[in-house]
Amino acid sequence: LIVKPELMVKKSLEKLENTSLYEKLDHDPTFELHDELFKLWVKGKTSNFVTPKIAKDIMGISDNTKPDQSGPTNRPSTLPHFKPGKPYFYPCLKIYYVPFKLDNFKVSLHFNQ
Numbered sequence: 770l771i772v773k774p775e776l777m778v779k780k781s782l783e784k785l786e787n788t789s790l791y792e793k794l795d796h797d798p799t800f801e802l803h804d805e806l807f808k809l810w811v812k813g814k815t816s817n818f819v820t821p822k823i824a825k826d827i828m829g830i831s832d833n834t835k836p837d838q839s840g841p842t843n844r845p846s847t848l849p850h851f852k853p854g855k856p857y858f859y860p861c862l863k864i865y866y867v868p869f870k871l872d873n874f875k876v877s878l879h880f881n882q
Contacts, residue, residue: 772862781860803853811843 784790807828814824821841824830829846845851 777860784860799853807845814843 807830810819810824810828810830813819814821814830819827821830821832825832825846829848829851831844831846832841833844834840835842
């Protein structure tokens with residue numbers, strides 16, 4: 770499937786400008802949702818549903834020990850790839866099946882000699 774980028778931009782803008790297709794939010798919930806997801810991962814880690822390594826690799830949850838040695842800090846990593854980024858729109862193309870007859874296609878084979 771080959772699609773011209775200009776067509777994708779045009780169709781995407783048509784969808785985004787049509788406010789009857791979606792409800793515009795008053796504010797971006799990305800950071801609140803990230804905080805909620807982070808807390809769920811910490812709970813999963815402390816309940817042994819996920820290993821500390823997986824929690825660190827996926828969500829950046831620290832496994833450093835607290836100063837009083839009472840357990841891990843479970844603090845969020847400060848590395849930028851663990852922080853939520855700016856949300857963006859990307860189109861999902863729906864591919865339709867178009868029946869065809871094999872007689873309409875010419876097959877050619879080329880062999881290097």
